[in-house]
Amino acid sequence: METGEKTINDVFRNRVNKYGERLAVEKKLNGVWHGATWAQYYARARAAGLGLWSLGVRKGQMVSLLSENRLEWLYTDMGVLGIGAVVIPIYPTLVAEEIEYIINNSESKVIVVENETQLVKVIEIIDRCHMLEKIVVMEKKDASGHARVMSFGGLMARGGKKHAEDPTLFEMLSRDVTQDDLATIVYTSGTTGLPKGAMISHGNIFWVVQSLDAIRPHFASDRDCTVPFLPLSHVFERIAGHYYGMYCGITASYAESIDTLLEDFAQKRPTMILAVPRVCEKVYQKIMAQVREQSSFKQKVFYWGQKVGCRISELREKHRSVPAWLKFKYKIAYTMIFKKLQDRLGGRVTWMTASGAPTAEEIIRFFNAAGITVIQGYGMTETTAPATMQSLADYRIGTTGKPIPGQDIKIADDGEILIKGGNVISGYWKLPDETREAFTPDGYLMSGDIGMFDDEGNILITDRKKDIIITSGGKNVAPQKIENLFKSDPLFTQFIVIGEQKKHLTGLCNINLEEAARLAKEGNIPFSNPAELLGSEKFIAIVQKHVDERNTHLARYEGIKRFRIVKSDFSQDGGELTPSLKVKRRMVQQKYKALIDEMYEREEVADLYKK
Structure with a gap:
């Protein structure tokens, strides 16, 4: 400074x-x-x-x-x-x-x-x-x-x-x-209704850059x-x-x-x-789809190299020395595999962010294996962006890092993350009631996010408080964890979990047409245009197998019982995504109500006969 x-x-x-x-x-x-x-x-x-x-x-x-x-x-x-x-x-x-x-x-x-x-x-x-x-x-x-x-x-x-x-x-x-003067009003992306104007002062901005410094x-x-x-x-x-x-x-x-x-x-x-998780997911899915088009030998080489790279990443994360034999293997793997990813990004990238939403660990380890450390952080408009951030000197995958210097964070009894510090806004423009409702009596911003501290003081984000799904059986389900698991499969470009007050979970998904075409060829399913596959019963059976495989990694109550393919990609123009590529869940549920009702229709009719 x-x-x-x-x-x-x-x-x-x-x-x-x-x-x-x-x-x-x-x-x-x-x-x-x-x-x-x-x-x-x-x-x-x-x-x-x-x-x-x-x-x-x-x-x-x-x-x-x-x-x-x-x-x-x-x-x-x-x-x-x-x-x-x-x-x-x-x-x-x-x-x-x-x-x-x-x-x-x-x-x-x-x-x-x-x-x-x-x-x-x-x-x-x-x-x-x-x-x-x-x-x-x-x-x-x-x-x-x-x-x-x-x-x-x-x-x-x-x-x-x-x-x-x-x-x-x-x-x-x-x-x-002065620092007390208002610098900008940033309107929230409106995932839950009309946007609110977050009042960010010059002091908020300067506090953040000093803290990052x-x-x-x-x-x-x-x-x-x-x-x-x-x-x-x-x-x-x-x-x-x-x-x-x-x-x-x-x-x-x-x-x-x-x-x-x-x-x-x-x-x-x-x-x-600086990127967001959706960008990392797209790069990862594209590369994995390309790998699956290679010969069996080249695929084996790739997965071997990925395994070596992930092992290196794990050792570095734990601050343990890397054995000479593993360094030699990694040098081969880097030359044959990971250098291509680095070259596509310009050849000099040492780190990138994936902030704004949870990112699957599988994807983070893939980039880390290529020598590109994926830094995750946590924040919101109301905290003038960052509240926590991973450090290259103290790096833990699966967390969003420790509170940035000067940030005071605690966890409420219900798991909500509460934040205080010089980056927290004074309130919402012309909304005194909403401003009062956003803070605890002792002045902490109620983030609306559910999380916890690990043993080393890093924050782990579970989900949005408002996104938590409570099934009719009383189970609390964090949808983002499930969605990230499905999106780590190259077949799914988007996956949105549904199930509030329902017996089980269902999903709406977008399909990667390149991966769909590859799988159809493997399964001898005829098609002239990959988009045709989205209505093919034989192809949907393949998708079901992928859903079943992902379900094996989940608790029984977290499994996806039914799904529907949405043929048009979720997008900003379609109203399903915010400009930062987060899902507008309320909009999705309104827009695709007929599809959602269809997935639960038989079950609800059966329940009526039981009464």
Whole structure:
């Protein structure tokens, strides 16, 4: 930490002074990388901030930001914070009605949108957004067509003119910001209803980066680089990636899209990657599907190498020495197998995160065997991202690590994780009742998650309190454990457990069509298109065998008795997943009610005859 730093504004200014003409950020658009040095980054953020100032935005007022990851997002974010205003990030996947709710609830004065697609959404609702005065469009070349619309270039020009008139204004405004000032309102992803605006202060943000800095020697330095691809609108990428990366002086090369990720990794060769479990699961499933297409000999070599790698991982986790003979075997296994995975990620990755939800140990050990340590942590929007994190120096698979420095965590009698610390929000925007309900009388945030401490002080997450399934027989079931077990089978890309107040558990699943085609060929099941298999009784019998095999790893009451294949993949667009790829269970149960009822129909009819 530099002397006198108290807010992210101070950090930004000091890193600019320290690194100047070194590359700070870049973004790939249409196959071309566009970048900014630290000095350029600051000048553009200043122009964006002063441009908004010239439009009448003042300290404490709200500016919404509706865009995919791009440099203008970063410029706007740091510009808004620099003038003491408040950033309201909005996911670009949201529909007009959801955007309307956030604009009105936050009382946003200006919204900055990415392109014509997002502009159309806002124009549709603008007459119902009475406090919204201006729409700024990043990709718009001119301001014609609507009196309240202007281009991002026009905003920057206004800011540049303002700086020329008063060269000290931006720095004065940024220095005037205190830790008590509100920095951003992040609306929760709404897995259980209307989103709530979590009020995150400059103090919350700075507390987190300082806390992470206490374990920083094991994680990051200003020689590191990363290729971010998670949405900046999500608190994890914004805090642990954007702000902490700035704190460390890391170069961030933002990927063009998920589809170009491997190409972008190869070009920029990151040393670390911030990811969520679903990304790790997809990579793992794809590799395992490819392995199953190889000859019997190559499969045996792969599984031998994986076993060697996992043994190395286990010994390192226990801080035990690795025998010379095992090191020799691993060298062979790495050259033949794991180097290919490393190369696909750019060849320099030493660690990656899989935070936000539990990840199957089988998948973590696979990456660890390749020399890529998978770091898990635990946190939520209300804790300004991390509350616990694994350390490379004290690593335990199956946990989310110890509380980060300064974090106070205890477990309630019912198993709920309770959290207190400088990263915990003061409350929800304009929701005093919900704020009171979120905290215990002694000031601990009630996380809604069920967990426990292990003997070494690491936190183990069992499930979401609201996700716990209570069967009609009174059994408490943690669905995520079961779902992770099924998703470690390459046949299933998604698996959602159902069973609240039912006699037994059932499941809705998405099928990996590549793996389905391979299994169909093995079973001599004819098909012209893999999608046809999802309605084939012979193929469904194969799926049943996979379900039966997974059930052998579960207690009897945890087993999946029936399942249904959902032919369209669960997605954000379909409404089943949040932008951070978590399942919206309530939405799934509403959308697929007919399928769910079908799985329990016979049982319920039989029960009626018994009465």
